[in-house]
Amino acid sequence: MDGARAGLTVDELRPVAWAAFGRGRTLLSVERLTGGTKKGVYRLTLDDGSTGIAYVWHPTEDYWPAQAALEPDDPFGHATGEGLFEAAHREFTAAGVRMPRLLLTPTAGLLPGEVAVVQDVRGGTLQDLRRRDPRRAEVVLARLGDAVRSMHARRRDRYGRPGLDGPTPGRPVERIILDRALRDLTEAAARVERIAAVRDRLADALAERCAAVAPRSRYGLIHGELGPDHVLVDERDRPVLVDIEGAVFLDVEWEHAFLELRFGDAYPALAVDGLDGNRLRLYRLATYLSLVAGPLRLLDGDFPDRAGMLAIVEHNITRTLDQLA
Structure with missing residues (x-):
């Protein structure tokens, strides 16, 4: 997309690939996928041709302007972050709803912000x-x-x-x-x-x-x-x-x-x-x-x-x- 923010690089995402797939694997390329407004979504391609999807939660990946604080009883809010992702994943799994398989549970320290890696479902939308x-x-x-x-x-x-x-x-x-x-x-x-x-x-x-x-x-x-x-x-x-x-x-x-x-x-x-x-x-x-x-x-x-x-x-x-x- 024209005007999109600069994405993360192979060097930056290499520790994520190692954590998800093991240090014996080589991360060959990274593609920043379009469409997200609150998190970065990256396709990771490894040396054997296999792929995974990295979700990155960080303010630099979030296009939404700051929002006013909600009332204490308001269930709506800015739906972003690894905590909400992980909790939702548990609930949908318990309901028998399919989501991409988790390859690296949400974690901090590998990048600024939080990151998770999931299965790359390649059949399109x-x-x-x-x-x-x-x-x-x-x-x-x-x-x-x-x-x-x-x-x-x-x-x-x-x-x-x-x-x-x-x-x-x-x-x-x-x-x-x-x-x-x-x-x-x-x-x-x-x-x-x-x-x-x-x-x-x-x-x-x-x-x-x-x-x-x-x-x-x-x-x-x-x-x-x-x-x-x-x-x-x-x-x-x-x-x-x-x-x-x-x-x-x-x-x-x-x-x-x-x-x-x-x-x-x-x-x-x-x-x-x-x-x-x-x-x-x-x-x-x-x-x-x-x-x-x-x-x-x-x-x-x-x-x-x-x-x-x-x-x-x-x-x-x-x-x-x-x-x-």
Whole structure:
């Protein structure tokens, strides 16, 4: 990507390769993969042609600007770091969900920041497979649906991120998402004239939808950003989830509002029974607003794929305004 930050070199990543594969192996090349916004992702190629993927968590790999501190009961946050990765990996494993196999558990000291090495799943993303071979993609989608239902069935009675003690009990999840959506609305209205013109109507719609939501006290495990670009396909056409640091126990409707958006006409393969329609109405609008404000916030920095982010913004301005129709 033009304008991307300089990546780590073979010399810098050699100790990581030794730790993951042994000192008898030679690291021949390093490729910095594109697409990540919060961590560096590097393909390591060894002397026998085998490969692995290094995840690197360090401020120099994170394109997001600093964020204001959240309220103590807020389960959202900047989803980055080896601690969140390792805890999410445990939870998804317990739910029977496939992820790249860990070759080096997250560790510090080999580089500035933290690093882990995982299996290199070379079948590409589900997003690419849907364009290239729709029939094969249907098989993967069906298996992904099983994985989604399995992880969403993993429940607990406290919302929050795996591996953390959890937020201080306070607002219900729907209220937290309402408050978050109102902040996103304020940001979006300050940057987008079309949103500013209907800001009061959008605020009223959010409040009305939140008021219709009934209380709940059980929460399912969700990925948090499960699009077809975050699903790899292995050699047996099995889905493999990546970018898992955003995993959280939350209302599963939050995930399904995102799945509907990202999978479009393929979403029925991922659907689950018993979703709360009132929550979905609130979470759809909140999701669209977050996908206007969030990418614009990211573009305050030096993220290189500006055209891609602006396209996301434009699509979600349209989706947001359509909610008032």
